Amino acid sequence: MAEIFPNEGLDLIYGIVPKGATGPANTWLGLFTAFTASTVGTSAAVIASWSEVSVAGAYVRQTIASSSWGTVGTTQSGRGSGAAQVTFATATAVWGTANGFIVASGATGGAGVVWFGANFDDTTAVVINTNDVIKVTPTWVYTG
């Protein structure tokens, strides 16, 4: 499993600490189809690089409230936390093959800044077909 804070996400974090910008009340969860089930984008990746699932067939990004993040604990690669699970609406068309999730800065699919991207923890690509219903648990890991 791979994960990354791309440069644009690091820039946002840098703006908050140490530069003092106000942190967001929410982030948004999306699914990406680029790369593989065990690889993610490079530091230079931007939203277009991730090939997010198209906004069709009832796919929309899901809100992650900042208050929904759980206890921060030690992981294999640093300090991490998981947020409350989000359930996507039933797919009304084929969404394609998802290799992982992104945590983005806005609700509009295919737009905004990616804070963080990661594969699913079982490093398995998932084909999301019509009538599938999925739950995703966002995670976020800072490596030291």
Add this chain to the structure above:
Amino acid sequence: MSSAPEIQGHPVEPLLDARGNLIEMITVCAECGQARTILFLTRDRWYCSSCRASGAAPPKLYPVA
């Protein structure tokens, strides 16, 4: 946040905040019991990709007299 109704009797585990307060119960795979990033709903049970693919997901059927 989750918008789906809870399924009574489904395996879950707690998600706690930094103070140990419960944020919500996290649904885990109904077959292997592991908390996974992604779960699929099959009838009234959630399964991870592995259990769903290996055939664990089909519900157990009982004869009805």
